[in-house]
Amino acid sequence: MLSFMRMLLFVFLIISPLSTYSSFTLANVSIDDSAPDPRTGARITYGKIDNTTNGVGFIEGQNCQKCGAQPDPSQTFNRTWHAASVKSNGNESPFATVSFTGSAIYVMGIVVSSTPATNMSLNNSKIFFQVDGMDQGSFLYKASLGPEIIYSYNMTLFATENLSYGLHNVTITCGDGALPQRDPNSVCLLDRFIYTTRVDSEDSSSISGGPQPSNKFLF
Ligand SMILES: *[C@@H]1O[C@H](CO)[C@@H](O)[C@H](O)[C@H]1NC(C)=O
Ligand SMILES: *[C@@H]1O[C@H](CO)[C@@H](O)[C@H](O)[C@H]1NC(C)=O
Ligand SMILES: *[C@@H]1O[C@H](CO)[C@@H](O)[C@H](O)[C@H]1NC(C)=O
Ligand SMILES: *[C@@H]1O[C@H](CO)[C@@H](O)[C@H](O)[C@H]1NC(C)=O
Ligand SMILES: *[C@@H]1O[C@H](CO)[C@@H](O)[C@H](O)[C@H]1NC(C)=O
Ligand SMILES: *[C@@H]1O[C@H](CO)[C@@H](O)[C@H](O)[C@H]1NC(C)=O
Ligand SMILES: *[C@@H]1O[C@H](CO)[C@@H](O)[C@H](O)[C@H]1NC(C)=O
Ligand SMILES: *[C@@H]1O[C@H](CO)[C@@H](O)[C@H](O)[C@H]1NC(C)=O
Numbered sequence: 001m002l003s004f005m006r007m008l009l010f011v012f013l014i015i016s017p018l019s020t021y022s023s024f025t026l027a028n029v030s031i032d033d034s035a036p037d038p039r040t041g042a043r044i045t046y047g048k049i050d051n052t053t054n055g056v057g058f059i060e061g062q063n064c065q066k067c068g069a070q071p072d073p074s075q076t077f078n079r080t081w082h083a084a085s086v087k088s089n090g091n092e093s094p095f096a097t098v099s100f101t102g103s104a105i106y107v108m109g110i111v112v113s114s115t116p117a118t119n120m121s122l123n124n125s126k127i128f129f130q131v132d133g134m135d136q137g138s139f140l141y142k143a144s145l146g147p148e149i150i151y152s153y154n155m156t157l158f159a160t161e162n163l164s165y166g167l168h169n170v171t172i173t174c175g176d177g178a179l180p181q182r183d184p185n186s187v188c189l190l191d192r193f194i195y196t197t198r199v200d201s202e203d204s205s206s207i208s209g210g211p212q213p214s215n216k217f218l219f
Pocket of ligand 8: 164
């Protein structure tokens with residue numbers, strides 16, 4: 001009888017940490033283009049490939065008067081986006097990169113779906129993606145010719161949902177870079193990253209809900 005009790009205790013001890021684990025659930029977390037990750041504080045790094053002395057690359061679109069793309073801030077996530085445009089081939093492609101712990105990553109942006117004839121980089125989106133330094137494809141879109149500029153918001157530019165759970169990074173690059181292409185012209189409008197991560201079951205509602213003024217992960 002005593003050994004049976006010991007065995008029960010043993011079973012209880014090895015099972016209890018597991019049951020703690022099983023109270024995790026998956027939730028999507030948004031990293032705004034202009035704000036830190038609300039859970040980890042991680043920030044998006046912006047720059048230009050092959051030119052570390054020129055850190056600009058992407059700029060804050062909502063504050064950019066001279067930018068060709070002028071989307072409506074109220075249609076974007078948290079009223080901000082980052083914009084880059086490329087007109088010539090070269091190594092100085094603008095990039096944005098961020099690290100996250102999770103199993104899926106989505107890149108959300110704004111696309112110029114239609115525009116009048118233009119001499120600005122506005123009629124072509126060419127965006128390239130890497131996960132953990134490996135090429136993962138591209139988003140290529142040519143705007144149609146129309147009487148006014150029309151934007152498509154909340155577009156999924158890239159998604160991958162089968163990552164092994166853990167620390168990863170994602171990098172987006174605007175334009176063809178050094179690829180010998182006839183038409184290098186590209187506009188890239190980044191609104192947010194979304195990643196899927198594990199959270200305590202009881203905390204999931206506070207993350208996947210809408211605006212979270214008193215999220216306890218916020219710091
Ligand atoms: C995260 O968002 C994607 C795209 O909207 C959706 O397909 C997926 O089910 C979401 N995952 C979770 C855990 O909510
Ligand atoms: C939205 O932007 C504000 C700054 O204007 C920032 O404090 C807040 O954390 C952002 N919200 C999200 C969800 O990123
Ligand atoms: C890097 O960017 C800076 C600032 O725009 C520029 O002066 C410099 O010539 C660039 N370097 C190269 C190698 O293109
Ligand atoms: C895009 O998503 C944001 C955040 O969910 C939302 O506030 C905005 O209204 C959406 N825009 C459109 C055009 O649906
Ligand atoms: C597309 O943009 C490029 C400049 O970025 C311009 O040379 C070309 O004429 C534009 N095409 C149209 C149809 O407006
Ligand atoms: C682009 O077109 C505008 C008028 O539509 C003109 O004022 C401007 O000089 C042009 N820019 C270039 C670089 O051709
Ligand atoms: C992204 O991940 C790759 C592979 O793990 C690593 O080599 C690279 O340094 C990481 N980049 C950043 C910016 O963390
Ligand atoms: C994820 O799926 C894509 C195709 O859908 C495949 O190319 C890639 O190898 C997969 N990655 C892993 C880690 O399974």
